[in-house]
Amino acid sequence: MKFFRSRARRTTGSPLSRAKALYEAGRYAEAEAEARAVARSLPRDDRYAPLALSIAALATGAQGRHADALAAYDEALPAFGRIFGANHWQTLKLRSDRAQQLPALGRHAESEAECAAVARTAARGAGPEMQVLAAATRNGLVFALNAQRRHPEAEVLAREALAALRAPDRLSLVLRLGLARSLNGQARHEEALAEAERAEELRRSLPEEQRRPEAGAIELAVANALLGLRRDTEARPQAAAAHDACLASFGPDHRRTIEARDLLDRIDGV
16 A cells, blocks of 8 residues: 555665565565564564564465464554554554454454544544545445445445545555445446446556555456446456456455455356
């Protein structure tokens, strides 16, 4: 996410430079190993130690090991609070990232509550980091609401968050995908397809390192919309493309890979 990139730029020339570069290149297993090695090598109170753990957690989640990622966030959180403070944007960002692993573990209501709590704190803060954090937590809320089939609420929140953004970026992309998911959930498939097409147009304008974390997501949204429109023969290639992209990028256990595989099974009547 752009917010991670903002943090990562500050680590250029730091012990985290290589881990950050590996993560942005989509080499998640290597990024995790490098970040964990950095964390082990640093004194307990070095500010880079918890930051290294946060990169390790991001990379672990990107490999589909969501329970392990949650454990890494839980390990890092006390150090963030101790070193940066409970209401510092770094600590709040970690909580937001942690909350967005919870839906993959079926803990949707918990994710919703934590994203809402972080959003309230961020809204009281000042500075660009807090503004981006507030938008990022809204995206987490949209996902959690959709996962609970509260699609009209998710739609309202996604539209509000998109309207508040100043410029299109990766956060705009994920919010558009969340909006498409909410529209599909309301059987408004033509609108969902249009949002997915807008998301694709935006995706093409982003640099590769910002596109990579959303591998397969647009194809998945398109496939769901086409299936809802009973255009099954068009939906299947999109679902297959989503599954292939997710498998190559994240592995078989990532929540998006599993979602794409389940959609393929539905189309094939398995």
